[in-house]
Amino acid sequence: MPSFRTFILAALALSLMATQAWSTSLPDSVTLNQNGKLYKPFSFDHAKHISLIKECSDCHHHTTGTLVTDPNCVRCHANSSPTAVVSCKGCHSSTPFSPATLAEKREAKGRYHLDKIGLKGAMHENCIGCHSKRSQGPVGCQECHPRTKDGDAFYNADKQARGPAAKHAKSE
Amino acid sequence: MKRRNFLKACVIGGATITLGKTNKGWASGSFEGYPEAMGVLVDTTRCIGCRSCEAACNKEQNLPEPETSFTDKSVFEENRRPTSTAYTVVNEYEKKASEGPVYRKIQCNHCNEPACLTSCFVNAYTKTKEGAVIYNPKICVGCRNCMIACPFNVPGYSYESATNPVVKKCILCYDTRLKNGRPPACVEICPQEALTFGHRADLVKLAHERIRENPERYYDHVYGEKEVGGTSWMYLSRVPFDKIGFDTTLSNDPIISNVKDFLGMVPMVLSIWPALFSGIHLLSKKEGHDDHGHHNEPGQEG
Amino acid sequence: MKRYVKRGFSPVTSPFNENGDKRTVMNKLLLGLTPGEYLVQALRNPFNWVLAVIFAIGIPVLIGRFYYGLAWATSGSYDYPWGLFLGFGLFAMVPLSSSGFQLGTACEIFGRHDLEPIERLALLNGLLGYFFAVMYLLADLGQPWRLPYPMVVSFGPAAVLFLVAWHVATYLSVQVLEVSSAFFEWIGLPAGKAAVRRITLGLTVAGIILSTLHQGALGALFTYAPGKVHPLWYSSSFQWLHFFVSSLPGGLCMVITVSTIASKMMTWRGDVRFHKSLERCQISLAKGACMGIATYITIKLIGIAHDNKWSYLDTGWGQWFMLEIIVGFMLPLVLMTYGAHTKKIGIVRFGALLTVIGVVLNRVNTAMITFNWKLTEREIPPLREFIISIMLFATYIVVYRFILYRLPILYQWKAEEAVEPVTETEAALEPLPVRSRDGLPVGSYKSTTRLD
Numbered sequence: 001m002p003s004f005r006t007f008i009l010a011a012l013a014l015s016l017m018a019t020q021a022w023s024t025s026l027p028d029s030v031t032l033n034q035n036g037k038l039y040k041p042f043s044f045d046h047a048k049h050i051s052l053i054k055e056c057s058d059c060h061h062h063t064t065g066t067l068v069t070d071p072n073c074v075r076c077h078a079n080s081s082p083t084a085v086v087s088c089k090g091c092h093s094s095t096p097f098s099p100a101t102l103a104e105k106r107e108a109k110g111r112y113h114l115d116k117i118g119l120k121g122a123m124h125e126n127c128i129g130c131h132s133k134r135s136q137g138p139v140g141c142q143e144c145h146p147r148t149k150d151g152d153a154f155y156n157a158d159k160q161a162r163g164p165a166a167k168h169a170k171s172e
Numbered sequence: 173m174k175r176r177n178f179l180k181a182c183v184i185g186g187a188t189i190t191l192g193k194t195n196k197g198w199a200s201g202s203f204e205g206y207p208e209a210m211g212v213l214v215d216t217t218r219c220i221g222c223r224s225c226e227a228a229c230n231k232e233q234n235l236p237e238p239e240t241s242f243t244d245k246s247v248f249e250e251n252r253r254p255t256s257t258a259y260t261v262v263n264e265y266e267k268k269a270s271e272g273p274v275y276r277k278i279q280c281n282h283c284n285e286p287a288c289l290t291s292c293f294v295n296a297y298t299k300t301k302e303g304a305v306i307y308n309p310k311i312c313v314g315c316r317n318c319m320i321a322c323p324f325n326v327p328g329y330s331y332e333s334a335t336n337p338v339v340k341k342c343i344l345c346y347d348t349r350l351k352n353g354r355p356p357a358c359v360e361i362c363p364q365e366a367l368t369f370g371h372r373a374d375l376v377k378l379a380h381e382r383i384r385e386n387p388e389r390y391y392d393h394v395y396g397e398k399e400v401g402g403t404s405w406m407y408l409s410r411v412p413f414d415k416i417g418f419d420t421t422l423s424n425d426p427i428i429s430n431v432k433d434f435l436g437m438v439p440m441v442l443s444i445w446p447a448l449f450s451g452i453h454l455l456s457k458k459e460g461h462d463d464h465g466h467h468n469e470p471g472q473e474g
Numbered sequence: 475m476k477r478y479v480k481r482g483f484s485p486v487t488s489p490f491n492e493n494g495d496k497r498t499v500m501n502k503l504l505l506g507l508t509p510g511e512y513l514v515q516a517l518r519n520p521f522n523w524v525l526a527v528i529f530a531i532g533i534p535v536l537i538g539r540f541y542y543g544l545a546w547a548t549s550g551s552y553d554y555p556w557g558l559f560l561g562f563g564l565f566a567m568v569p570l571s572s573s574g575f576q577l578g579t580a581c582e583i584f585g586r587h588d589l590e591p592i593e594r595l596a597l598l599n600g601l602l603g604y605f606f607a608v609m610y611l612l613a614d615l616g617q618p619w620r621l622p623y624p625m626v627v628s629f630g631p632a633a634v635l636f637l638v639a640w641h642v643a644t645y646l647s648v649q650v651l652e653v654s655s656a657f658f659e660w661i662g663l664p665a666g667k668a669a670v671r672r673i674t675l676g677l678t679v680a681g682i683i684l685s686t687l688h689q690g691a692l693g694a695l696f697t698y699a700p701g702k703v704h705p706l707w708y709s710s711s712f713q714w715l716h717f718f719v720s721s722l723p724g725g726l727c728m729v730i731t732v733s734t735i736a737s738k739m740m741t742w743r744g745d746v747r748f749h750k751s752l753e754r755c756q757i758s759l760a761k762g763a764c765m766g767i768a769t770y771i772t773i774k775l776i777g778i779a780h781d782n783k784w785s786y787l788d789t790g791w792g793q794w795f796m797l798e799i800i801v802g803f804m805l806p807l808v809l810m811t812y813g814a815h816t817k818k819i820g821i822v823r824f825g826a827l828l829t830v831i832g833v834v835l836n837r838v839n840t841a842m843i844t845f846n847w848k849l850t851e852r853e854i855p856p857l858r859e860f861i862i863s864i865m866l867f868a869t870y871i872v873v874y875r876f877i878l879y880r881l882p883i884l885y886q887w888k889a890e891e892a893v894e895p896v897t898e899t900e901a902a903l904e905p906l907p908v909r910s911r912d913g914l915p916v917g918s919y920k921s922t923t924r925l926d
Contacts, residue, residue, distance in 0.1 A: 072385060097360070097369040099353035106371065115378045121218075121365025128220060128364070132272075141222060141243075141363075155227050155242040255552060291698045293639055294623045295630035311628045314616020316555035317635050321698035329616065331550030334543035337616035419701060419848075427698055430710045431634055434694035437714070438637065438687060445683045453583040453675060 026050065032123075032144075038151035042144055059126055060086055076112070088126075092119040209284075209303030210350065211372035211404035212359055213379050214277055216416065217389055218366035221248065221262055221275035225358035225367070229260045229279075232345055232357035251417065254278055256328035256340035260358060265416040274409065276416045277358070277367070280305060280326045280342035281396055282404035287427035288318035288327060296339075302351060303372060303404040304344035312338055323400050323422055344404070372404055379408055401426030478507070478515060479742040486880070487745070488888035489662050502660065505879060525868055532865025535858050536613070544616060547858045553846055556614075558855045558863045561841035563610025566834040567603045567870075568642075568692060569717070572725030574600020574649055575681040576762070582678040591748050592755040594656055594883045595736070596729045601649040602877075603728075604642060606870040613862060634694045641688035648677050648684065659887040660880065686718060693717025696840060704844035706786050706795040707836075709777035719773060720803075723766035724833035726759045727806070727826035734823050736878060743878060745885035753819045760810040760822045763829060767807045774799065791844060798839060802832015 028047040033039055049059070056065030061073075063083045068074055085091065093101055096118030105114055117125065127144070131137035138144050147157065227242035229235070236257050240247065248264035255261075260279035267273050282305045289297035289305065296312045299305050314337055319327045327341045345356035354360075355369035368375065379394040395413050396406035399422045407413070414420040423429075479485070486506040491497050497506070504512045516522055539547035548557050577596035580586040612618040624630065624639045651670055658666035670677075693713040696703050700710060709716060737744055737752055744752075778784060786792050809825030812818070846852075878884060 096365070097355035102353075102370055106374070114374075115368075115381060117365050120363060124363040125218065125365070139220075154231060155224075156230075156238055157241050157243060159238060159241045159244075253552065287698055290632050291635065293630045293633040293636035294620075294628040295633075296628070308628075311620070311623055312617065313620040313623050314618075315614075315635060316616070317633070317695070317698070319552065319555035320695075320702070323699075323701060325553060328552050329550075329555065331545035331548070331616075332543055334541060334546075337544060421701055423700070427700070428632065430697040430700050431694055433711055434634065434690060434697065434714045435632070437690070441683060441686050445686065446679050449579070449583050449679050449682055450675070453585075453679075456583070456585045 036145060036148065038148060038154050039141065039145035040148055042146075058130070063090075088122055089119055092117060092122040094119040096121070206299075206301045206303065207373070208301055209372045209404060210344075210369065211282070211303055211375050211406065212344075212356070213368040213370070213375040213406050213408065215366050215368065215382070215408045216274050216276050217408065217410050218364045219262070219275040219277065220364055220366075221245070221264055221273070222363065223247075223262050224361045224363060225277055226258065226260055226262060228357040228361040229342070230258070232348060233259060235259070248273075252278075254280070254326050254328060254341065256330045259328075259340065259342040263417060266411055269411075271410065274411060274416050276407070276409075276418075278324075278326075278417075279358070279405065280344070281324055282342075282344055283400055283426070284402040284404070285400070285426035285428060287321035287323060287400065290426075290428040290431070291317045291321035293317070300346060300351070302344075302346070304346040304350050305404075306343045306346050307339055307341065309336075309338035314338075321427060323419065323427060372402075372406075375406060379406060382408060398424040400424070401429075476742065477518075478511065483507075485742060487882070487885055499661070502880065525872060528865055528868045532861050532868065535861045536865060539613065539858070539862060544614075547856075547862060548614075549853055549855050549859065551853050553849060553851075554842065554853050556841055556845075558842070558859045559610045559614035561838050562834070562863055563614070563866060564607045565692060565837035565841045567607040567610065569689060569721035569724040569833050569837065570728040570830060571600045571603025571607070572685055572689060572721040573597075573603075573729040574652065574725075575678070575685040576722060576725055577729070578652065578678040578681050580762075582674055583682075586758075588751075589755055589758060591751040592729065592733060592759070594653070595733055595878075596725075597649065597652045598656075598874075598877060598881075598883055599729055599732055600725070601646070601653050602870060602874050604646050604649060606866065606873075608642065608646070609866055609869070610863070613866065634691050634698070638688050638691045638695070641684045641691065645681065645684040645688065648680050652677055652681070653881075656881045656883055656887075659882050685721075689721040690714030690718040699845075701848065702846050703840055704786075704791050704795075704847040705781065705783045706778065706791060707840045707844050709781065711780065712773060712777045715773055716770070716777060719766060719770045720833055720836060723763035723770065723803075723829050726763040726766065727829035727833075730756045730759050730763075730823060730826035731830055732874075734826075736884060740875075740878060740884070743884050747886060748884045753817075756819060756822060756826075757814045757817065760814045760826060763826065764807055764810050764814070767803050767810075767829065771799065771803055771807070791847060794839070794844070798832060798835050802828060802835050806832065 026046065028045075030044045030046055031041055032044045034041045050056075053059070057063075057068070058065075062068045062077050062080055063086045065082070067080065068077045083090075093116075095101055096116075105111075108114070127137070128139050131139050141147070147155070152158065223242045223245075226238075230238060230242070238258070248262075251263055252258075252261040260277060262275050262277050265274045265276060282299075282303055284299070286297060286299060286305045289295075289299060293315065294311045294313055296308045297305055297318070298308070314329075316327075316329055316339075318339060319325075319329060327339045329339055330337045344350050345354075349356055359367040359369045368378065370378070376394065376397055379397070383390040383392055383394070389410065391409050391412055393413060394406050394408065395418055396403040401424070407418070409416055412420075483506075486497065486502050489496055491501070491506065507515070535547065544550055548559070551557070573596040577589060577593045580589050581593045612621065615621065620627075624636055625643065630636050651673070655667045655670045658664065658670065691714065693716055696708060697710050697713050700708065733752060733756065737749060741749075778787075787796065806825035806828040809821050809828070813821030813823075813825060843852075
């Protein structure tokens, strides 16, 4: 999937910026979904989110900001200091289901975080999850990233009018 | 004359037995799936009903254009099922729930012991070691017994074709992806990672772990872990499964176990009947009556 | 035809015509009439006009089904993949054709030679029923030209349908052989008849095995869909028994019904032996059918009790079920028992007709009407599906009639002019004293007493 590569690149960009930001200053905006195929790249207003949420760990878990309070996480991470890697990409794989990732998971039987969501899932869950919980912020696909021409073709966007309810989709 | 007839009956009976004996062989009992079989865990609590999986499936499998756009949400007004032109569909349930609706993706569940496979009299279906239930359109006769047998109402049939109608259903992207170790197109496109691809055995553990860690988020059941002998696709849900269109009355035994009573009886009939009825025939004939005594044979007394 | 007979014409019953010359095949095909006479009698028959209308509409629709595909001709439903062609054509025709093996068994195995005047009709009924069940199947299959695949290309031996395919194919050949003796007589090949006669016992036993298995197998097909068939019509343990046992009275009653129609509609074709023994044979069959129905009702109730499904009787489905059981099985049981006892043949025949309807209703209920009972929507097959079904049934009637007109089914072939049939008809007419006295329902129970 071309969109996949897009996400890798986007994540890479985000992570680079984030790490740089941590060492220098926080980025005010981050361009996400660079080179997106189905959806266009867009600018993520980091500054606005900082001013609205204030708590870094709401998005970045225990990697930065306040230490975790979730009783389940506390069992291990009570004294974890902020990690060197803050970016999503640092932990969340952009290829969560590739043969290599799956093989690696199978090897690491003792690891606790086996059910770690992939990068794309992590971002969407984080954004949409929070937006819908607060009933604030965009939740629709195109509210963040407008569709490209390829995206229109992929979703057959030209066929917008709802046809007769032909349940069995039979062409007679 | 008697003896000759009796022998003949035995020969015919014997021939049918050898023919019939093979019939039971394949009805295995407690097959729990291939150890390396892959699967997909559908977490309906993550699904946002974007229908990207439907679009991805449509493109990957080269299916005909949809009637309306894949962004059209009005399709949720009706309860859809997979068809010959749409191998996967997303339906909306619990429309009025305060927590918001629940979306459920439907496709072939790729059973460990598929009913379609066991009901097929030309063995057109194969359960691959990767877990996919695939279908050979070149030998399908078109009896549609698989559609009768499927407990999930999945297979579609291209009735429109006059010369080459075939069964159409999700094949877990076997040809293009799964056999190379890649996840199916729907899994890859899902923005929410509502679909988790992995080894089925791992997914079962993972599903229970999710329930254990978030008991308030999940109804305590993994649909497909045991239903009809287990399926490669499994589901997690916030609400009881019957509320989101699942058949919760299915037994944990594979469908074929229902049929075994009959299949087991077959060799018995094949072996007992010839002897029984030939015997009765011999008994029912009067001593001294050489032939069958056909009254209507000209020149023969009754 | 009646008019010709009234005028003194006698239809073909022997290889020789009135002048003692050997008849040609064409002459036999035309029943001994001239082509002109034959055409006139065919045109005079109003039933032929009804058939003509059915074919005029039906044949184009059937061609359309193969030209435009199943979606054009049938509901093409995903949820109801088996429509009228199978629900009615296959599942109902097969049980009504169980007569062949039953009468074969009674005559050849149990030595009930008193039933022989009707044996050939029963065999033919079996053959044609199966043959047309296969015709319906061919109309329904997506790729009918692949029908031999389960035999030669690819085997799915764990499938019940695999058994059905093999057994129906084998049994069809068995039945062709069984009926062929009548054909050999008619065409004038005594050697062929003798060959078949020699393997009759083997054929009959093979017939019993194959019938038991695939009548049951048709029921077992539905055990693949445990949640889809309504529980009142479903029993995972007994489904095959329900289908097998109900096919027994179904086949016998079909023979009673067909022989009644034949004796009324083609009186001229039956010989003295047929007409004289008809009522006695029908009552014998009715007694057998009564045993079958009683057994069927019992095991049906056991099936309901076994899975404790009584509560379903209190629903709308339950009432429909009761209707089927009462009108289709219990009422005919009472009627035929009474009719057989008091020798009121009209009541017996009415009961038999009800049983035929009951068996058909049961199959259509299982395969179509109550199938998918959990789904909210029910589907009614489209008009074209009905037209093709009716047309195929009309073809069945035409072929049935064509054969009855010609082959020695309802009459005896007089192969040698010298042998007068009087002696053996009388012998056949005389019911064996032991049996007729104590009137036990089926010959099978009685025949062993002949040992003494």
